[in-house]
Amino acid sequence: MAALDRIARGVRAHRQTVATDAGVTVLQADLLRALHHGPPPPALAGPLAADLGVSQPTVSDSLAALERKGLVERRSTPGDRRRSTFALTPDGDRLAGGLRRADDVLADTVAALDPDDQEHVLRGLLDMITGMLDNRILAVARTCPTCRYFEAGTDGPRCSLLQVPLAPGDLRVDCPDHEPV
């Protein structure tokens, strides 16, 4: 736990600096990254809030601030004027791309690990994510072990949707095709 705490603090501090340099809050930066990369559309305030582990009013306020900054645009849903989806503007897309590139320095620390260690760490983290989901600490996990298409199999894990074997390094953490068990 102490090691995870230390890593989380490092990631948070790094992202705080990057967000401040970009002129947005940490949550606004998280929203820009989420809209750039996922979750799968439609990008509604509710699913975005669940994904980021914050309340819907908090996300709605941050989306409104991003709208005012010209980084996000609101689109009304045909037939339901109260439900809006959100998308990046060209400026928002550029900024989100920069925010994601700033995370490369974090990815480099993982890439520096021995490949076997990377697989062991990934497997352990996926098990922890499953445990946190079971204990309702996390509301959303788009991981292979929590997916209805995940098959343990006698010859090793497989994805029954994509019809491919899942080698340890192929297990996904944020799969757009994920469906909860």
Ligand code: SF4
């Ligand atoms: S659909 Fe995605 S998350 Fe689900 S088992 Fe296949 S690869 Fe994994």
